[in-house]
Amino acid sequence: MEISRHWRLRKQRYALVGEVCPHCEAKLFPPRDVCPECGQEAKTLYNFSGRGEVYSFTTVYDAPAGYEEFSPYTVALVKLEEGPLVTAQLTDLGEQPVQIGTPVEMVTRKLRSDGDERGMLVYGYKFRPVLASTH
Amino acid sequence: MPATRSLPRPVAIVAAGISKFGAFPGKSSRDLFVEAFLDMESSASKGMDARAIEALYLGNFSSELFEHQGHTAPLIAEAVGLTPIPAVRVEDACASGGVALRQGVMAVASGMYDVVLVGGAEKMTSLPTAEVTDALATAADTQYEIPAGFTFPGFYAAIATAYMHRYGMRPEHLMNVAIKNHENGALNPNAQFGVSISDWMQSRIAAAIKKGKPAPTWQNVWDFLHDDSANPMIAWPLRLFDCSPITDGAAALLLVSAERAADYTDHPIYIIGSGQASDVPLHGRSDLTTLSAARNAAQQAYQMAGVTPADIRFAEVHDCFTIAEIVATEDLGFFPPGDGYKMAEDGVTARNGAKPINVSGGLKSKGHPVGASGIAQAVEVFKQMHGLAGERQLKGDVSLALTHNVGATGSTCVVHIYERKN
Ligand SMILES: [Zn+2]
Numbered sequence: 016m017e018i019s020r021h022w023r024l025r026k027q028r029y030a031l032v033g034e035v036c037p038h039c040e041a042k043l044f045p046p047r048d049v050c051p052e053c054g055q056e057a058k059t060l061y062n063f064s065g066r067g068e069v070y071s072f073t074t075v076y077d078a079p080a081g082y083e084e085f086s087p088y089t090v091a092l093v094k095l096e097e098g099p100l101v102t103a104q105l106t107d108l109g110e111q112p113v114q115i116g117t118p119v120e121m122v123t124r125k126l127r128s129d130g131d132e133r134g135m136l137v138y139g140y141k142f143r144p145v146l147a148s149t150h
Numbered sequence: 151m152p153a154t155r156s157l158p159r160p161v162a163i164v165a166a167g168i169s170k171f172g173a174f175p176g177k178s179s180r181d182l183f184v185e186a187f188l189d190m191e192s193s194a195s196k197g198m199d200a201r202a203i204e205a206l207y208l209g210n211f212s213s214e215l216f217e218h219q220g221h222t223a224p225l226i227a228e229a230v231g232l233t234p235i236p237a238v239r240v241e242d243a244c245a246s247g248g249v250a251l252r253q254g255v256m257a258v259a260s261g262m263y264d265v266v267l268v269g270g271a272e273k274m275t276s277l278p279t280a281e282v283t284d285a286l287a288t289a290a291d292t293q294y295e296i297p298a299g300f301t302f303p304g305f306y307a308a309i310a311t312a313y314m315h316r317y318g319m320r321p322e323h324l325m326n327v328a329i330k331n332h333e334n335g336a337l338n339p340n341a342q343f344g345v346s347i348s349d350w351m352q353s354r355i356a357a358a359i360k361k362g363k364p365a366p367t368w369q370n371v372w373d374f375l376h377d378d379s380a381n382p383m384i385a386w387p388l389r390l391f392d393c394s395p396i397t398d399g400a401a402a403l404l405l406v407s408a409e410r411a412a413d414y415t416d417h418p419i420y421i422i423g424s425g426q427a428s429d430v431p432l433h434g435r436s437d438l439t440t441l442s443a444a445r446n447a448a449q450q451a452y453q454m455a456g457v458t459p460a461d462i463r464f465a466e467v468h469d470c471f472t473i474a475e476i477v478a479t480e481d482l483g484f485f486p487p488g489d490g491y492k493m494a495e496d497g498v499t500a501r502n503g504a505k506p507i508n509v510s511g512g513l514k515s516k517g518h519p520v521g522a523s524g525i526a527q528a529v530e531v532f533k534q535m536h537g538l539a540g541e542r543q544l545k546g547d548v549s550l551a552l553t554h555n556v557g558a559t560g561s562t563c564v565v566h567i568y569e570r571k572n
Contacts, residue, residue, distance in 0.1 A: 029297075045291075045293065045294045045433075051430075051434070070312070070438070071308040071309070071311045071312040071315070071438050072308060072311055073304050073307030073308045073310075073311055073385045073386055073387075073388075074383075074385065074386040075299060075300075075301060075303075075304050075307075075384075075385045076382070076383045076384060076385065076386070077301065077303065077382075077384045077385065078299070078301075079280065079283050079284065079287065079299070079301055080280045080281075080283075080284060082299045085299065087383075088299060090298050090299050090300050090304055090308075091308070092308055092432060092433060092438070099433070099434075100432070100433045100434065100435065101294075101433060102291075102294055102295045102298045102300055102431075102432065102433045103298050104298050104299050115311070115312070115315045126297055126298070126299070127297070127299075139297060141298075
């Protein structure tokens with residue numbers, strides 16, 4: 016049985032691999048194979064830099080099943096420097112309060128504790144604040 | 151911009167009914183729909199013969215997950231004695247009811263049918279809360295949003311965060327919506343939490359005293375709503391009282407062509423505007439402080455109806471969370487962007503205000519059986535326009551109204567405009 020393109024790309028997607036439209040240069044994440052800007056086929060893979068800033072966020076206190084060990088945790092819409100918004104959990108926050116506009120970068124982390132038993136994704140991207148360089 | 155459409159022929163609501171909303175361990179969605187159907191039959195002022203009904207459009211989000219029952223529409227039709235009419239289930243998450251109404255409107259307007267039953271039903275409380283949360287999460291993007299740990303309160307909280315950042319709203323402002331909708335719901339005998347927050351607080355104090363525990367020291371509802379033990383944080387800045395509940399319930403409407411309306415009532419409620427639009431998940435949007443599908447659907451409905459937001463006398467909007475009502479009142483053009491929270495604070499959206507919003511108590515207090523909510527909004531419009539709303543009956547002109555029903559975080563929105571012409 017042929018494994019679908021969707022399935023083969025699944026792991027890459029969770030490593031922030033998207034697509035770029037060969038017709039209009041639009042960067043797509045999540046990848047969807049049809050460009051939402053110009054409506055044409057867009058299957059060229061594109062590696063996002065993983066850098067961006069917090070566009071909006073919330074701190075979840077009432078965690079769903081599989082996420083209890085992280086509660087309370089902060090999830091955000093991150094605006095990637097290439098343009099698209101990504102939905103992701105923030106990590107390594109320390110004492111610094113999150114704000115809209117906080118610069119963040121992608122890291123790979125455990126996403127949920129019950130992934131194996133439920134056949135769900137266990138590891139994937141999260142974002143952490145970009146540490147201010149010390150001079 | 152969508153082209154202006156018109157209905158090929160007029161469509162009217164001539165009867166409307168609703169079940170009690172709440173948690174009913176012994177009742178299935180079928181039982182609840184029968185309750186709504188019987189209430190609808192009794193509302194037709196000249197009586198009605200159910201054998202005239204030619205088709206059923208039923209809003210239901212997820213009977214598979216909630217009740218382990220698929221293929222729901224024929225079973226519901228059978229439960230109210232309508233076999234063998236065509237029975238169609240409509241699913242667009244929490245907008246399933248509003249979209250079912252729109253399908254019914256199109257079916258009558260097209261001339262295909264003269265008498266159509268539209269309804270909504272959802273039985274949600276038989277699952278543990280965590281599984282209800284899981285079921286509701288399937289209305290979001292389960293590949294890209296849910297793995298991050300987002301929940302529905304989380305999505306709307308992110309909308310609230312973006313809104314606060316842009317317009318200077320504070321979390322306290324959201325509480326005005328909850329206080330108002332519970333005050334309205336306290337006057338609605340079908341509401342799940344038909345009690346004002348002030349009375350809720352008093353009953354908590356009384357219960358503590360009765361048990362011999364130290365009485366809480368809340369001086370007013372603001373103290374109560376700021377107390378983490380009484381009103382826990384769910385997803386900052388949203389607390390428990392910012393969220394609509396998990397609910398069992400059903401609602402039903404009878405739609406007919408204009409020629410047939412006089413058989414049922416002397417006061418048909420015409421549906422003069424209908425609009426619907428879709429949108430990408432939150433992560434594909436350029437602005438989180440507005441739902442573009444709501445603006446799009448509203449524009450279609452206003453153009454079809456030939457009316458403006460200022461003409462609307464009252465509205466039932468999709469307040470699944472308090473922030474959603476504030477954003478809705480802006481998306482519908484009632485107030486400019488950034489003013490919605492001030493209007494809630496100033497009482498403009500109160501029952502005695504200039505633009506009453508969610509007189510029924512809204513999803514917040516009346517309850518949110520997701521597939522039924524869009525139909526229940528239209529039931530409230532019918533009751534208000536027929537003077538059947540009891541203690542919450544609006545005074546003055548109620549001849550033009552609007553309903554706004556949202557699926558998920560606005561991936562679907564459907565808007566209807568109603569007029570009582572005589
Ligand atoms: Zn393109």
